[in-house]
Amino acid sequence: MTDDPATILLVEDDAATRTFLGDELTADGYEVFVADCLRDGLRLLETKFPDLVVCDVGLPDGSGLDLLRHVRSADRLAGRVDPRTPLLVLSGRCAETDRIRSFERGADDVVAKPFSYGELRCRMRALLRRCEGRSRSGVLRVGDLEVDPVARRVTLRGQVIALSQKEFALLRTLASEPLRVFTKDELLRTVWGFRSIPGTTRTLDSHACRLRGKLGAAGDLYVLNVWGVGYRLIDPPSVVAEDLAVAA
Structure with missing residues (x-):
């Protein structure tokens, strides 16, 4: 824990x-x-x-x-x-x-x-x-990145990446469907719980930028901005199909 x-x-x-x-x-x-x-x-x-x-x-x-x-x-x-x-x-x-x-x-x-x-x-x-002692499961693997929702733990090639609660929630959402583009409105509702979307908020963009920086410290490219739409975790050619499996 x-x-x-x-x-x-x-x-x-x-x-x-x-x-x-x-x-x-x-x-x-x-x-x-x-x-x-x-x-x-x-x-x-x-x-x-x-x-x-x-x-x-x-x-x-x-x-x-x-x-x-x-x-x-x-x-x-x-x-x-x-x-x-x-x-x-x-x-x-x-x-x-x-x-x-x-x-x-x-x-x-x-x-x-x-x-x-x-x-x-x-x-x-x-x-x-x-x-507290229940076994960990539901780990999401996207290439070398692993996201454990139960332990709220993220590792990249075995190295733990320290994330804030909101950064983790954002990554967990993106990792659930790493090739899909999540719209900004969708992420603000699911991760931040907004019922109505403020027109000028930079909350999502600032968190996405920090998350991208933490995951990209060694040159990895995660958290991609699709201009005018929202974010996805990876580009389609970045991983092979088996890397997208959810492992026990």
Whole structure:
């Protein structure tokens, strides 16, 4: 594991609960991503690669149980989601049948509302501890470049490349389909979570430039700007087909 703070995805439609938990977890040293609906929860799940998910069941556009099913049915080798991601259900629907249904869909723990924040935090820590030793998988290989979403680790010809959280998320997205051109709007939405795109932001370009520099220190050419469109990781002739395989 790295020394980075654990990342928590909080999917909660109640604004007061969402704000309270976001503030408290951040104060306790976690990196927190929040969503108020199933759609945004699934999007963040596939782009932020959280260490743990805390999810309500009753969401305005669906059920949190669908998110649990999405995680547990994911392809751990080729997919964007690690099916072993710890899942904690935080819900006001906690009759015995509701708890059983959550566990059957893949929940690791269920906490009823109203809840004690101290107890919730301890349960989250316990889940994170139990998952620290899980084996690494889903490593993306593009030529000599390896991206490990679970460990949040990047190596180039065996040498570790230190990246910021956003640089890693950008690289992980590009590496998922290294020949495809991702538009700027698409990357700003998936990596930064923008719902509307500011017309003058240089956020993406500055991160892409720094990422290109870190990966290109030894002369390698990654993170290519397709003018007027967006970015891709490599040019089509740069690697042979087998280098694009996702390895266990």
